[in-house]
Amino acid sequence: MVQETHTGEETTVAAASVVSEVLQESVSVVEESEAHKNGDVIAEERSAEPTPESKSVPPQASPAESSKVLPQYLYDAMEQVAREQGFTEGKYTLTFDIGSNKGDGFVGEMFKAHLVEGDRREVYLCKIPPINEARRKQFPSLMIFARETLAYSKLLPLMFAYQREKGVSEADGFFNAPKCYHSYCNEAAEESIIIMEDLRLQSYRMWDKMKTVNYEHARLVMEQLGRLHAVSFALKRDRPQEFEQFKVADPMHEMMPEGSPFEMMMKKVIGDAIETLDPSETKERSKMQHLHDNFRQEMLRCSNSDLAEPYTVLGHGDCWVNNMMYRYKNGVPERIVLLDWQIARYVTPVLDLAYFIFCGTDEEFRRRHYDEMMGIYYNSLAALLEKLGHNPQEVFPRTALMRQLRTFGRFGVLMAVFLVPMLCTRNEDLLDMDEAAEKYRDGQEMDLGMLVRNANQTAYAVRMRGVIKDIVRYGYL
Known part of the structure; x- marks a missing residue:
């Protein structure tokens, strides 16, 4: 290609x-x-x-x-x-x-x-x-x-x-990605490059990954995800032939062959996550053990676009805090930009939502604002769909969102078991990827416990346990 x-x-x-x-x-x-x-x-x-x-x-x-x-x-x-x-x-x-x-x-x-x-x-x-x-x-x-x-x-x-x-202004639509000057990929030659603007020069900043996201930052994320998904829904209806090329499957289908080192690592971090639960939390432990034993099937099920139709969109795919930058006015975030589109995939909109909410916020935030965040998302999606000439109740009714959350919401914990340890680890304590790859190439065993071991154990245990309890409480697992 x-x-x-x-x-x-x-x-x-x-x-x-x-x-x-x-x-x-x-x-x-x-x-x-x-x-x-x-x-x-x-x-x-x-x-x-x-x-x-x-x-x-x-x-x-x-x-x-x-x-x-x-x-x-x-x-x-x-x-x-x-x-x-x-x-x-x-x-x-x-x-x-x-x-x-x-x-x-x-x-x-x-x-x-x-x-x-x-x-x-x-x-x-x-x-x-x-x-x-x-x-x-x-x-x-x-x-x-x-x-x-x-x-x-x-x-x-x-x-x-x-x-x-359609007459949609940048203030009302989704235009929140970096300016790209050049993009090129030649897989046969093993060459690819994407050249973008440096957003820091426009006063954009990242959120500290070791802190859970607060209300104002989360609100901006949910608003923009609603708009992104609205444009996808509308394009799929208005320009089906043009949209067809973007119906790309989740790359995990090819990235994670059965028995791969990555699958083994994921099972290890699910096991570590289970140990953050109290011995008395038998319901949560049982459900997580089932997830451990069926990890690969659950991942593939969550990304199965056929199961989500007709409510499938081209989503961002990688909604964690390091892929977002904010611009501030008087100390308050006023604009967000979504970075890193390498895992954009044609799936249920819920994957983006569950990924961000369960990896980016904590149990207390979700107790206070979970329903409100889903409302912010849906209202944003509906408002833009109307501007694009579509009836939200026909395209993606709110009841469909609730059903899809129950069906695919467990994706949040599937991502959290991997990502939360990284979010609780200082950059200087993260794995050196070149060194790890060379050791594995030379026949050394992969250190399956390195992700959780290097994390701040207290912060990791609190955040991870909160994710599991909420996923079960909401009926997603």
Whole structure:
């Protein structure tokens, strides 16, 4: 599959591990967000066509990073962006910052690119598959890079153009993804790159992943998920032929063959989650044990689009806090952007909702606001559907949402058993993905307990137990 796109101003967006991350970041990948937090380590610098006005500067890398050689296609793509953005060939300098955080996942790596010509300085974020060969071979990065390329090159531009044709303003619709300057994927050549704007330069910030999300931040997420799903529902009805190409299955079907190391790891973390329950909580323990014993079947069932029809949408797929950035006004979040579209998939809308609510909030928040959050989501979806010319009661009645929550809501705990340990672990204590991949390649056993062991045990136990109890209390498990 070869796809290449150069998005101009018209696809500028107002800003998810797939069209991203295993199990949705389950393999928690290099999220755009992590790059926004990284420090600057200048790795390589190159001038375009050295001339008397501009000469090449030798690469400058720290000793720890000196083995990380950036691929030629990364330079080629940035030089194309430079031309398209009006930089003068031979007179600008191209510099990359490298230095990934521990815990960057299997799926890819993020670099900042700096283009400088005279007084003009521009910063871009470049996302590519893992440079480390062991990581590339152990995880099907290219498959989901192709999916994210499809999202940035076709899906999001179509969504934005469709809403504008219907007279929907950015204030009322879904336009909340990063501006993409270039997206390309060639699976056969093992090359892929997505070049985006650096949202930090527009005062966007991430939420601290070790804190549960508060009301104002959660409200923005639920509003935008409602709008995203509304556009998907409307497009599916108004432009069925165009929409057909986006009916992509959950990548987990291919990422998780039976007996795979990932399946073993997931069963281990489900077992760890069970141990956060009190011995007297026999109902919860029994239901979680059933989930453990049937993990793979439950995952595939939750992502089965046929079971969700006719209420199936093209969802974001990776709705955890590291895939969201907020812009603030007077200390209050006023706008959110959804990052990382590598796991976008055609499934029930409930997967996005359950993923965010059960991984991003805590038991106390859900006790106070769960029903309200679902109301915010549905009202947002219904309002945009009406603006797009559709009757919400025909397209996705609220009773259908409730039924789908009962059927697919358990997805929240399936994601939480993997993600909550990571959310309770400091970045410096996360696994070094290159090192882990190389050890596994060399025949060493995977350390199945590393996820939970490195977490703050008190925080992990409280959050995980709360997720399990709520999933059972709501009748989702």
